[in-house]
Amino acid sequence: MDRTYDVIVCGLGVMGSAACWQLARRGLTVLGLERFDIPHTLGSSHGRSRVIRKAYFEDPRYVPLLHRAYELWHELEAAAEQELFVRTGCLNLGPADHPCVRGILESVRQHRLPYEVMSADEVRRRFPAIRPAEHDIAVYEADAGFLRAEGCVRALADQARAAGAELRTNERVAGWNADDRRVAVRTDGGEHTARSLVLTAGPWLPVLAADLRLSLRVERQVPIWFRPLAPERFSVGRLPVFIHFLDDRAYYGIPDDGRSGVKIARHHGGATVDPETVDRTCTADDEADVRGYIRRHLPEADGPLLDATVCLYTNTPDRHFLIDRHPQQSNVLIAGGFSGHGFKFAPVVGSVLADLATAGRTDLPIDPFRIERLRIEAQVMS
Structure with missing residues (x-):
């Protein structure tokens, strides 16, 4: 344990890789930890392609986030110098x-x-x-089509590294603890410390946030x-x-x-x-x-x-996202429960997480994604 980072990100699928990109480009020191390779085929960010659209049946409140996501996908394509968004309608x-x-x-x-x-x-x-x-x-x-899934994850990770993030693969997170000043993350490679923590572990989020007893399926x-x-x-x-x-x-x-x-x-x-x-x-x-x-x-x-x-x-009961602070640890951010429709939002989710980590707030509309609704559900189900 020879360095304290500004932020550690646990889980480097599309959401975690996007968070590393957005955090690092704002000048923060970032450590990203991934249990497998980047990308891999064991989670939620593979499968060659993902639908991207704005005509959103899930809820009109997602559309402003999609406007920003489209802008950020274009930025990523330009930086990566490759086509990631294929427009088909x-x-x-x-x-x-x-x-x-x-x-x-x-x-x-x-x-x-x-x-x-x-x-x-x-x-x-x-x-x-x-x-x-x-x-x-x-x-x-x-104005819709598909994203090249693995290409997006690689491009996000590459741009995160180019901005200064350190990404470690094949290093499993065993657990973490936090106080108001720091977090310590235990892995099978040792222990890492940072001022704040971002959990973007996809289907492994219920394990890494087990203390919250979230109702995720x-x-x-x-x-x-x-x-x-x-x-x-x-x-x-x-x-x-x-x-x-x-x-x-x-x-x-x-x-x-x-x-x-x-x-x-x-x-x-x-x-x-x-x-x-x-x-x-x-x-x-x-x-x-x-x-x-x-x-x-x-x-x-x-x-x-x-x-x-x-x-x-990884589904929430209402199939809306979870993007919020840990209710007991304000320096721990959680993003998950994307319920099969999150991939297209990855760069804007990364931006929201970077806002929360740096400014403590975001201007983007995330009120529907608060954690308390899922904790209440979990308590009712227990």
Whole structure:
């Protein structure tokens, strides 16, 4: 223990890497600790691509954060000199009275986002790969697409290092303690000290913040890549990113960029798991669920399975984020519970954490993400 840092960040997936970037570029001395490699395939920041969109069915209050996230992704692309954000548009499909479709329309109207509403027949004409249900409508957002997931994590980590952050991989955090002046983090490589601590451990957050008894649920998800029977209909430029809201479930898809096939997955509906023991193979049931959707709504995507991966969501009960101070330790910040829709926000989450670490406050709207609601829930459930 030969140095005291300004900040230690535990967990260097997309959120932790973004936090290191934002903290280091403000001149702080930063140590980032990652149990695995950067990136890796055991958490929540892999899978080649992630949807990015502003027409936000989850809540209109996310849209101002998305405006800033888009700006920061552009900054990162310029600094990294590589394409990370692939614009394809996003097609949101479902019955007009579906709560998520209504939520999308509320967001675009409240924030005056450009959008287009299509009938099922219009969707079939413009995007012949998709077979919507007869009662479906679609809300199309042009300023949307996908992020190259591993490329984003690498770029964030590289820029953090370039700004002066020290990032250590394959070093597991065993625990931490804090008082008002310092924190000490114990790892299998020794002990590190800092003035403040940021916990961005994804599905391992319930362990690192066990004292808070947060009501977080880790959920297994299985994105699958297929070789389409009509590849030209599923390529970037022909097919947008899409989200399809059915009566009792939702699926999403990301077009083929010529590298890996078309990606299709169910959003939520997975088993509750422990990240240490989760089955990381694609089972016959996993494939059957997605193929059942494909055969009804994307029949020309029903080709050979090219690849699959297991990804982990860390869900809060209301599926809104957790970004806040530890209630007993003001120099410990916690960000997690991104509930399967957080990746696109990573640079703005990093900026919020840097605001809180340096100024003690942020102008960005994070009131819905306070920790107390989750502690109350945990107490009720205990």
